[in-house]
Amino acid sequence: MANIAVARIKREFREVVKSEEAAKCNIRVELIDDNFTELRGEIAGPPETPYEGGKFLLEIKIPETYPFNPPKVKFMTKIWHPNISSVTGAICLDILKDQWAAAMTLRTVLLSLQALLSAAEPDDPQDAVVAKQYKENRHLWEKTARHWAQEYAEAPKSKKDDEFYDKVSQLAEMGFDRHKALTALSAHEWNMERATQDLIS
Amino acid sequence: MASYFDEHDCEPTEGSTPFSQANNLLLQLARMLMEQGPELELDLTSLAPGERQAPPASKAAVESLKAAQISPSQAAKGASCPVCLAEFDEYEFVKVMPCQHKFHPSCILPWLSKTNSCPVCRHELPTDDPEYEEARKEKERAKEREAQLDALHNSMYG
C-alpha cells in the first residue's frame, strides 16, 4: 500500500485510541492485518435511539489511494435502519461517497456513522423496506429496530419486548431459520400470516 | 431591512389584490438583485450532493495557489498537514488554499486533480467543467432568490 496511506492510518489509529470518545467507549478501532488495509470498527448505539446499549461492528477497508478516496465501510452487525442494508450491511452515507474529503479520518467516519444512527435520512435510503416503514409507521419501525439491536448488537432486553421474541420463536419452531424469520416478520409489520407466506414462497 | 411599503410611503390596503402583491414582490426582488455586488459570500457545503464527486480544480486555479513557508512558531505549535496528518517542519514549503488552509504540495495537488474543494472546509476552487460551473451558478442564484424571498416575506408579513 502507498506510503501516505499507511502513515496516515497509523496516526489515525492512535487518534481514535486516544480520543475522548474512545475513553467513553463510544468508538473503537482494531487492526485486522499488519498491512493496515483492513480494520474493525465499533460504535456504541447512541442514547435515546432504538440502538441504545448496542454495539455495532464495522468492516473498514482502506484503499490503496487513501486518503484521496474514502475507506470502504459496512456494518457487520445486522441492523434495521433506513440508510443501511438489512441484508448486506452496505451504508448509504454521502461522506463515504461523493462528499468524502481527504482531511476526514477514521474518527470522523465513526462519529458520522453514529450520528446516522441518531438521525436517519429516509429520503436517501439504502434499504427501501426499512425506509418505507420508517416513514409510514414510525412506532413499529422503532420497535423493530430495537428488537434487531437486542437480537444482534447485545442491546439490553426488557420484558415488554417479549411479543416479537415469541413470534420469531414460533416461526423457528416451525423449522424456519431464525434470522430469515425475523427479517420476514420485520418486513411484514410482524404479521405472522404474511411473514409465513413470504418464507414459503 | 425597510419594507417596500415604508420606503414608498404607503400602506398595504385590505383590497390589495394577489396580483398587486405579487407585482410588489417582483419589483422588490428586481431591485435587490440589481443592488447586489458580484462578490457574494456563499456557503456551498449545503449543495445537494450529486451522485458524482465534483470535478477537479481548474489548472489555472491550481497554478495560482500561493506558496508559503512554515514559520518556526507555527512549527512549534505543531501545525500539521490535514491530508497526511504529519507535522510541518520549520521553513517547510506549503501550498495555501484561498481559505488559508495549508498543505504539503504532494498532498493537496493529487486531491485537487480529483476534486475542486478544500479537504478541510470544502471551499471550492473554479473548475474547467462548464456544465458543473453553470449548475453551481444556478444553485447559487436559486439560493439567493430563496433568501431574498424569505427576507421580503418577513419584512412584509413578519
Ligand SMILES: [Zn+2]
Ligand atoms: Zn501532507
Ligand SMILES: [Zn+2]
Ligand atoms: Zn479550507
